[in-house]
Amino acid sequence: MRRRALLAAGALGLAGCQAEREIAGGFNGPSAERGHLLREARALAAPALTRRCEVLVAGGGIAGLAAARALRQAGVEDFALLELEDSAGGNSRGGRVGGLACPLGAHYLPVPGDDAPEVRAFLEEIGLAQRVAGRWTYDERHLCHSPQERLYFNGHWQEGLLPLQGVGADTLAQYRRFAQRVGEARARDRFLLPLRGPVPPSHRALDALSFAAWLDRAGLGDPQLRWYLDYCCRDDYGAGSATVSAWAGLHYFASRHGFAAPGEGGERDAVLTWPEGNGWLAQQLAQALGERLQAGRVVTRIAPLKHGVQVDAWNAATRQVERWQAARCIVALPLHVSARVLDPAPAALSEAARQLRHAPWVVVNLHIDQPLRDRPGAPPSWDNVLYGAPGLGYVDAGHQGLGVTPRPTVLTWYRALGDEPRARARLLAQPWTAWREAALDELSAAHPDLRDRTLRVEVARYGHAMAIPVPGTRTSAALAALRGTQADPWRRLQFAHSDLSGYSVFEEAFTLGHHAGRRAAR
Incomplete structure (x- = not known):
């Protein structure tokens, strides 16, 4: 073998041994560590301050955001929304x-049909939908190309x-x-x-x-x-x-x-659909809330009062427990979280959380x-x-x-x-x-x-x-009970989360939140 050929063969061998290029990255999205603070709630310090409002919304997913929108539509401005993460949207x-x-x-929303008037009204409000000659039309810039x-x-x-x-x-x-x-x-x-009425x-x-x-x-x-x-x-x-x-x-x-x-x-x-998926819709709902959106709050306890509801939440920024007191509360949390933080938890809630x-x-x-x-x-x-x-x-x-x-x-x-x-x-x-x-x-x-x-x-x-x-989720009596009116001591409480429907899509979460907000406003 000539020297030039030998050098070329050696170069090829070295090239074949090179490691693949390392692709940088990491985790983003929801914080598991923050969510798991619920397990340590009893060890957290006593509340450092107390704040009050007329209605408190616990949870800032689509259901909680829709509930806040419904409160504003009904003229209720004295409310706060507590959200676990640093931004709302679930x-x-x-x-x-x-x-x-x-x-x-979630990255898309099907064009809503006649069974989802609440969702369609929201899309009309933000300029995506309009009724032309008796038919609903949608802004083509937002329809999937x-x-x-x-x-x-x-x-x-x-x-x-x-x-x-x-x-x-x-x-x-x-x-x-x-x-x-x-x-x-x-x-x-x-x-x-979304789901409505009795089950055939x-x-x-x-x-x-x-x-x-x-x-x-x-x-x-x-x-x-x-x-x-x-x-x-x-x-x-x-x-x-x-x-x-x-x-x-x-x-x-x-x-x-x-x-x-x-x-x-x-x-x-x-x-x-949008480049950021349904984050675009979440932003439309969240941007009107201003300081009423209290992000970075881990709700650790919800308890009834004689004339209202008391909620403790860990502030991730100040690392202190805040106590909130409100006349009414909308619980827009996953049911397994609600069952952990409600004190005491209604029997239907505990059973529904066990079933899901x-x-x-x-x-x-x-x-x-x-x-x-x-x-x-x-x-x-x-x-x-x-x-x-x-x-x-x-x-x-x-x-x-x-x-x-x-x-x-x-x-x-x-x-x-x-x-x-x-x-x-x-x-x-x-x-x-x-x-x-x-x-x-x-x-x-x-x-x-x-x-x-x-x-x-x-x-x-x-x-x-x-x-x-x-199997059994659609006909769950416990889930049906949570979608209804609450009895003592939780008559001032409304539940709003897609868990109540037994599956998670935008239409379910939004409609449940909207109606919970309307009931709380009344």
Whole structure:
């Protein structure tokens, strides 16, 4: 071997041994440490000061923010909202990575139907919706731009999320049969969103078994169909079809856009979305509150008084306990938190908290320096899903931009952990790099240059992200009791959280908060 060739071979060997570029990042999103202060509440110091207001709202997620808006609409200005984190919004918060806006949780809102007038009125108030010639129209700048969604299936990107590329006649026949069953369910009883009124007998029967069991009974076992339905359940409820109820599985389709088999027409409902996801909506609700929004407050105790309610909260900034006294209180906290802080806890609350099961989630934001190299097929979309992957795919925070020049963006990858054993403990124990690698490994199957393009990764963890509508949730007497009028000693209390519906979507949280605020104002 000549000397030049020997040197070249040595250089190649050294290049092959080089370590991969380290991608910086860390955790962001909600603080598990702050939330776990509830476990140490009894050891905290005595209150350092006492503050008073007419109405106190405990919890600043979408339900709490909607309750505050309803108070203002009713002319109640003497109120305060206590929020655990440094900003309001709950699972709808947005953030920034590399200076670019991105979601930290929920990232879209379907255009509301006639069953959600409260949500539609809010959208009209902030200029997104208006009634023209008897029809509701929406600001196109906020509607999801096309192309909306695609699926990486059999090494190829296809338009839409229902697997179609190369499937056989038997699979297509099962798609049509499922569409027929959804249509029959919609015709028999209405599937309302948000929930209202009594539970029909047919819904009670559906709530008694899992969605997977219902599909088995219906003879709907095609692998492609079952993957798609399982994906839908994990996406909306945090757990798969073997965990959620048959009522919930059908409600996903029957309450909104139905299910159209290929070639049968029909379109998915339009959705509203923003670079920061539903954080944009949360900001619209929060910005009018001013100093009435008291962030960084960990509510540790809520107790009845003779003529009102007393609330203790740990101020994370001053590291002191504040005592609040109010004539009325809206508890917009997750039910397992409410059951811990209410002293004493109503029996229905303790029972509802025991019944509910919550799904942990992880949300990974990847800041990339330019568009990724793509596999063949459908073009890059807002929502991009990989068939058979543990995660739920990613959304592109830059999709709503109108520029045509390629530029950096943020891809937000989601993974629901509601079906995984000891998921909450693993979520909190693993370093952020473990979730970075999970996202990069999964998405690299469709984007082989992802690691080279990624500048930074930030990870948000939600230990109790959302209630899972397991069998029995829809017909829970305890949840129904909490949605009603409270009796002594809690007649001055209103509950408002999506947990009351047994699953977490914007429409449920907003409507429950709105009505709790109206009742408190009266």
